[in-house]
Amino acid sequence: MSRTHPLSIQPASTQPLTPAQKRFNGLIKKINRQRDTLEAWQEHEPSFARRWNTEYLPLQHTADHLQQQLALLLDHAADTIRLTEADQQTLHSIICDIVEQLLTSATLDNAERGTLQTLFDKHSPTSYAEQEQQKQAQIKAQVEQAFGVKLGDEAIDLDDPQALMRQLHAAMQAEAEHETASSRPRKTSRTEQRREANRLKKQQEQELAEKQASQSVQSIFRRLASSLHPDRETNPAERERKTALMQRATTAYKDNRLLDLLQLQLEVEQIQPGNLAQLANDQLKHYNRVLHQQSEDLTIELLQTEAAFKMRYRLDPHASIQPSDMPRIVNESVALLEEDNHETRQMIDRLQESKALKRWLNQTRKSQQFDEQMFDLLHDLFPGGMR
Structure with missing residues (x-):
């Protein structure tokens, strides 16, 4: 290929x-x-x-x-x-x-x-039906012990791992909601307060970085949309070409695929390859954050594709x-x-x-x-x- x-x-x-x-x-x-x-x-x-x-x-x-x-x-x-x-x-x-x-x-x-x-x-x-019930109960107990949740009396489908994962996720979410509702405020030490303050600071920094990265992707998409909008074309062939390009840009933006958007910019000559070397270091870090997430998503998709196969x-x-x-x-x-x-x-x-x-x-x-x-x-x- x-x-x-x-x-x-x-x-x-x-x-x-x-x-x-x-x-x-x-x-x-x-x-x-x-x-x-x-x-x-x-x-x-x-x-x-x-x-x-x-x-x-x-x-x-x-x-x-x-x-x-x-x-x-x-x-x-x-x-x-x-x-x-x-x-x-x-x-x-x-x-x-x-x-x-x-x-x-x-x-x-x-x-x-x-x-x-x-x-x-x-x-x-032991009958086959009884043995299957025992096997399911054993696996359910192992799953509950491994993830620290209770799956209740509902039967689990051992032939459908995705359904089991959905059931497990729902149980974990319910468990987390129960712990949140039943928790009581308690006095914290100064060390714990400092740790919590540092955690919140890091969380805020991460959220700011993600917001800036998202704005970078949004900015590229807006420039492409402005250039590719098909309604501004009077030539039918050019309108059709730009419609197809606009659809690609919209899909890439919706899926947060920065690489596709940058390649589209090259394709329509909105940027030149040499322009990338002129990007400011902070801007490049925002791009790298988005590209890293895109690669992580592809890693998960590959694992899911292999597992499904x-x-x-x-x-x-x-x-x-x-x-x-x-x-x-x-x-x-x-x-x-x-x-x-x-x-x-x-x-x-x-x-x-x-x-x-x-x-x-x-x-x-x-x-x-x-x-x-x-x-x-x-x-x-x-x-x-x-x-």
């Missing part, structure tokens, strides 16, 4: 850039990189979605079907094959694990979900993904699922024979015991690092 970014402050031949000028150029470059990344997300995802829908999802349907076959095969074995109590317990555990994983799949219809939940309830001492395609929420990773993700996901499906088919064929089933249960149980022992050992060695 290529784009020309002519907006920068060039150093004079006899004088280096000031710190504020260097920061201005650095922020411009950072914002342009962030915008390029956002454009790459928008450009590459349609191709990713087509491949995901045509190559990966059919394999996922097949995987779900094979896992259901395996669960039903094991269920039949539990009813028809004489097993030791240890093997029975292992079999129940495996069936419940398979069903739990299947119930997170988006490919199942309501009838299949009902059948699987019934199968889970058959092999679990991972949520849409049920990818690892902890993985770091860039738009350039999309072809690799499809290739690796398809290859891994093809291998898993091949192994599941082989397992279904092999477990038809009771002796093979018993050997597999014994091996699985030993593997589970080993994993538990390793977890306990690591927990003892690193008690603060285990979750």
Whole structure:
């Protein structure tokens, strides 16, 4: 992806850039990189979605079907094959694990979900509905403890993080309002008074700086609006051109995008590139404050874009993904699922024979015991690092 970014402050031949000028150029470059990344997300995802829908999802349907076959095969074995109590317990555990994983799949219809939940309830001492309630209560308690709020009796939707964040924000706001209403004035020491006075002073200075920065953006927009107002043009083609430019300026001003406004000024030759080097240091600081906020907003937008992408395609929420990773993700996901499906088919064929089933249960149980022992050992060695 290529784009020309002519907006920068060039150093004079006899004088280096000031710190504020260097920061201005650095922020411009950072914002342009962030915008390029956002454009790459928008450009590459349609191709990713087509491949995901045509190559990966059919394999996922097949995987779900094979896992259901395996669960039903094991269920039949539990009813028809004489097993030791240890093997029975292992079999129940495996069936419940398979069903739990299947119930997170988006490919199942309501009838299949009902059948699987019934199968889970058959092999679990706790019903699926009760287990989900316990899981939700546990997560709710963890969220309440982490953020110091009460979410009340309202259920939380674990499949919709945005709804959970809205619910959490509302609870935190209500908690803050309650604390404000119930607080009582108390005597403060001189040290506390000085701290409060310093805090208020810093707050006022910050508010003044933000106001001045906002006025700088407003001033640029007014100059553009005065120059670009389409109603003052008699030529239809020029009126249409200025209408489009005015729309861009209005959108940039509304979103507080200083970079766009400055680039528009260059585009309509309202300023020259060399003019930026003549900006007063205070004015440049105001610009840098606005550009910094614009970059922070883009950072949040990028994080939200990446998180939404991972949520849409049920990818690892902890993985770091860039738009350039999309072809690799499809290739690796398809290859891994093809291998898993091949192994599941082989397992279904092999477990038809009771002796093979018993050997597999014994091996699985030993593997589970080993994993538990390793977890306990690591927990003892690193008690603060285990979750």
